[in-house]
Amino acid sequence: DSGVTQTPKHLITATGQRVTLRCSPRSGDLSVYWYQQSLDQGLQFLIQYYNGEERAKGNILERFSAQQFPDLHSELNLSSLELGDSALYFCASSVPLQGSGDYGYTFGSGTRLTVV
Amino acid sequence: GQQLNQSPQSMFIQEGEDVSMNCTSSSIFNTWLWYKQDPGEGPVLLIALYKAGELTSNGRLTAQFGITRKDSFLNISASIPSDVGIYFCAGLSDRDDKIIFGKGTRLHILP
Numbered sequence: 032d033s034g035v036t037q038t039p040k041h042l043i044t045a046t047g048q049r050v051t052l053r054c055s056p057r058s059g060d061l062s063v064y065w066y067q068q069s070l071d072q073g074l075q076f077l078i079q080y081y082n083g084e085e086r087a088k089g090n091i092l093e094r095f096s097a098q099q100f101p102d103l104h105s106e107l108n109l110s111s112l113e114l115g116d117s118a119l120y121f122c123a124s125s126v127p128l129q130g131s132g133d134y135g136y137t138f139g140s141g142t143r144l145t146v147v
Numbered sequence: 148g149q150q151l152n153q154s155p156q157s158m159f160i161q162e163g164e165d166v167s168m169n170c171t172s173s174s175i176f177n178t179w180l181w182y183k184q185d186p187g188e189g190p191v192l193l194i195a196l197y198k199a200g201e202l203t204s205n206g207r208l209t210a211q212f213g214i215t216r217k218d219s220f221l222n223i224s225a226s227i228p229s230d231v232g233i234y235f236c237a238g239l240s241d242r243d244d245k246i247i248f249g250k251g252t253r254l255h256i257l258p
Contacts, residue, residue, distance in 0.1 A: 033189065066248075073153075073250035074190070074235065087245055121189050128195045133178045133239055136246055138189030 034058065035124050037139035045147055049110040052142045054122035056103055062086070063105040064136060065097055068119040080105055112146045119143050149174045153236050153249030161257050166223040168252040170236030178239040179212050179219040180246065185232045193234075194221070223254075231256050 034057035044050055056063050065077040076089035080099035099105040123136035153170045178197055182190035194205050196212035203210055207224045219236055233251040
């Protein structure tokens, strides 16, 4: 168990709609990272939040937005959905790497979004 | 931007065979990570490497941090059915605290 919780696990919706994906990071972790994984694609970084503030932005479309709340859970909002938005969406939080001062990521189980 | 090139893209092997995959970059990384993703799950960290030339094992898995700090290798010995999945390399640079992922190597084991 990574300690990162994502809901829902599956989501099916129609084109043009808007959905919200939710992530609760590991207890005490201030960072949340969102990634998109399309079919046969690697993990594309979308956005990072740290303690409620946006910290880094990757290849996130303007139709997508995110926020992190005071209780540190985060939501990824996807609007005007297109067929190509069908993907697995993961969130991750930081985990210290033993033997170094660096951090790796621990991932949730993901939300599989299908746009029909 | 920084990119990781992972190869091969996919592998089909017989159970019991050894597996080798690698990851290269034009950028230097201070830390290399290897993750495995089982079908329908999130990636799980397998091995972390911190120093150039470092060789680290985790059971049947062995990974190496390349001397140039621009590449890393993962070997799996005596593969078993549960090794099936996608293996991602990832690098952490000192430019920012964002981890860059490769596109993954899909491992298939033939019955």
